[in-house]
Amino acid sequence: MNLKKLLYLGLGCAVLFAACQHGARRYQLRGQVMDKNVATNEITVDHEDIPGFMQAMTMPYKVKDSAVVQEVEAGDKIAAEIVVANNGNDYWLEDVRITDESGRKTTKAPAPAQRLAAGERVPNLPLINQDGKTIHLDDFEGKAVLLTFIYTRCPMPNFCPRLSSQFARIHDNLEKTPEAYAKTHLLTVSFDPKYDTAPVLRRYGLAYLDNDASGFAQWDFASAGPSDLRKLADAFGLVYFEQGNQIAHSMDIVLISPEGTIVKYWSNEWTAAELEADLRQQAARTTPTTQTLGEGRSR
Amino acid sequence: MIRRARWRQVGLWFIVALSLLACWQISCGQNRAEQRGRELFESNCAPCHEAAKLDLKKQPPKLEGLFQSKTLPSGAPATDEQVRKTIIQGIGTMPAFDQRLSEEDVNALVKYLHQLK
Numbered sequence: 001m002n003l004k005k006l007l008y009l010g011l012g013c014a015v016l017f018a019a020c021q022h023g024a025r026r027y028q029l030r031g032q033v034m035d036k037n038v039a040t041n042e043i044t045v046d047h048e049d050i051p052g053f054m055q056a057m058t059m060p061y062k063v064k065d066s067a068v069v070q071e072v073e074a075g076d077k078i079a080a081e082i083v084v085a086n087n088g089n090d091y092w093l094e095d096v097r098i099t100d101e102s103g104r105k106t107t108k109a110p111a112p113a114q115r116l117a118a119g120e121r122v123p124n125l126p127l128i129n130q131d132g133k134t135i136h137l138d139d140f141e142g143k144a145v146l147l148t149f150i151y152t153r154c155p156m157p158n159f160c161p162r163l164s165s166q167f168a169r170i171h172d173n174l175e176k177t178p179e180a181y182a183k184t185h186l187l188t189v190s191f192d193p194k195y196d197t198a199p200v201l202r203r204y205g206l207a208y209l210d211n212d213a214s215g216f217a218q219w220d221f222a223s224a225g226p227s228d229l230r231k232l233a234d235a236f237g238l239v240y241f242e243q244g245n246q247i248a249h250s251m252d253i254v255l256i257s258p259e260g261t262i263v264k265y266w267s268n269e270w271t272a273a274e275l276e277a278d279l280r281q282q283a284a285r286t287t288p289t290t291q292t293l294g295e296g297r298s299r
Numbered sequence: 300m301i302r303r304a305r306w307r308q309v310g311l312w313f314i315v316a317l318s319l320l321a322c323w324q325i326s327c328g329q330n331r332a333e334q335r336g337r338e339l340f341e342s343n344c345a346p347c348h349e350a351a352k353l354d355l356k357k358q359p360p361k362l363e364g365l366f367q368s369k370t371l372p373s374g375a376p377a378t379d380e381q382v383r384k385t386i387i388q389g390i391g392t393m394p395a396f397d398q399r400l401s402e403e404d405v406n407a408l409v410k411y412l413h414q415l416k
Contacts, residue, residue, distance in 0.1 A: 054342050153394045157347045157355060161392060165356040195398070207391045208356060245399045 027082045029093065032103065033072050034058055040268060041066050043093070050082065058248040059156075060268075062092040072096070075103035115237030116262045122254075123235050127189065127222035130202035135220060138260060140185045144282030145256040146170065146275060149238050151192035151247050152204045159251060164188060166272035168208040171219050173276055183258070183283035186219040191233060191240045192247055193223040237265065257282055336411025339404055343396065357392055363415045379409050 031047030037060070046058040061082070063069050072078065077100035080093045116122065124138045137145070148167065154160030167186050174181045188205075190196035196204075201221040209215035224232060233240060240249035253270065255263040255278055263282060266275065347359040360372040368377055373390055375381045386405050389395035400408070 050342070153389075153397065153399065155343060155346070155394055155396070155399070157350065157353045161347075161394070162354050165354060165392070168356045 025084045027084065029078075029080045029082050030099075031078060033074055033076045033078060035060075035074055036069055036072060038066075038069055041069055043069060043072055043096075045078065057243050057246050063096060064092050064094045065096070068093075068096045072098060073101075073104045076101055077103065115265070116235050118262050118264065121261050122256055123231060125224060125228045125232050127220075127224045127228075127232075128198060129220045129222040130198055130205050130216060132198040135222060137187075137256070140187070140256075141260050142258050143183055143185045144258055144263075144279050144285075145185045145187055146253065146279050147187040147189065147236070147256060148251075148253045149189050149191050149233065149236075149240070149249070151190050151249070152196050152200055153192065154247070159249075163251065163253070164204075164208050166275070167219070169272045170276045170279065171209070171215060174218070174280075175215075180280050180283050181218060184218070184279055188219070188221045189229075189232065190221070190223040191229055191238065191249065193226065193229060196223050255279060255282060258285060332407060333411065333414070335404075336407040336414075339400070339408045340411050340415075343400070343408070347393070355392065359393065362412060365415060366413050367416065382409050382412060 027050045029045065029047050029050055031045040033043050034046050035044040036042070037044075040062075042060045042062055044058060044060045064083075076098045078096055079099050080096040082091055083094050084091045122137050124136045126134050126136055129135050137147075146167070148163050150160035150163055152160075167188060171186055174184055190201060201223065202216075205216060205219065205221040206213065209219065223229065232238075236252055236254050238250055238252045240247055242248075251267055253266040253275065255265075255275075257263050264278060344362065347353065347355075348362050350359075352358070365371065365382070366377050371377050371381060371385065373385070375385075383405055385393070386400065386408060387395060387397050389397075396405075
């Protein structure tokens with residue numbers, strides 16, 4: 001075998017070897033638009049598996065070109081490129097192309113039930129907390145309550161882990177002012193009751209409470225039976241549904257007054273500082289009478 | 300004599316070609332397994348462990364060199380079994396991947412983590 005032949009052979013092998021490799025942090029997305037939000041420049045897409053980035057699921061994406069959000073409609077099938085920057089911390093859609101408009105106006109995301117309006121009383125449904133104890137929202141009457149929904153296996157850092165992390169920050173800050181700590185309560189409700197049993201919720205809660213179980217007196221982690229959970233979710237406008245081995249869901253935070261009525265909702269745009277300020281403001285409204293009542297009812 | 304030499308040359312070529320094909324198959328097979336591990340890492344681990352700064356209570360540790368240390372960031376021994384357990388059950392604020400990744404996926408992921416240096 002002469003040298004030239006060997007070189008060709010080596011080159012051929014190198015080409016074959018290179019063909020088995022792959023590259024870049026841009027991924028192709030194919031899916032169907034379920035909803036759009038012009039104000040936040042987002043579209044919610046029910047997409048197929050994105051190898052190397054994400055399993056098939058429905059979730060909102062920022063779109064680089066705002067004109068696209070104006071143009072697409074729920075039901076449109078699209079192809080786009082997901083650009084993942086900042087080591088996976090930021091991602092958005094570029095080069096969005098509508099591939100099929102025939103489903104337009106016939107497909108919609110599961111419509112959230114008519115949630116309770118500000119001033120309406122919250123439902124007093126039974127929940128099971130991290131200690132396996134039954135609790136009700138009425139137990140916290142006399143305290144301002146900040147409630148949110150999560151599931152402990154949520155792998156998206158900007159969703160449930162962020163919610164729990166920011167609640168932990170609020171909890172830690174409130175703890176520094178005993179008066180506000182006594183007049184407030186945090187409540188994290190899991191919408192995955194099959195997996196998130198009391199022991200799982202306890203372990204999850206302890207991770208956010210620096211392993212200090214005394215924090216459960218001010219921050220409950222709870223779940224409920226499927227029927228009650230659905231009623232609670234509908235009351236607060238939470239949308240969640242199983243998709244593959246994940247749970248697609250909206251992000252919802254509710255502020256409940258010491259009288260047990262809805263004060264305010266947040267979805268995507270919020271900071272822990274804002275939540276804490278509004279919670280403290282509600283707590284400051286607590287009269288000594290209602291405060292005593294609330295303390296007597298909670299654990 | 301000449302014919303025998305030619306046959307020997309053809310046989311040699313045949314062996315060389317077979318060897319190259321086998322190498323290529325092994326290499327592609329390894330690359331496919333590695334690619335699967337990398338895909339699983341990018342879609343399940345990187346969003347937290349490779350992110351520069353997240354709005355989380357604790358910044359997830361980088362996983363490069365995970366098996367080069369005697370212990371994991373949790374302090375547990377850096378063994379395949381411990382890493383597998385951590386992936387499935389979660390630890391601290393890290394979510395459990397129980398019922399989300401198959402045993403095969405977890406094995407591919409652990410194998411890929413060994414290569415992260």
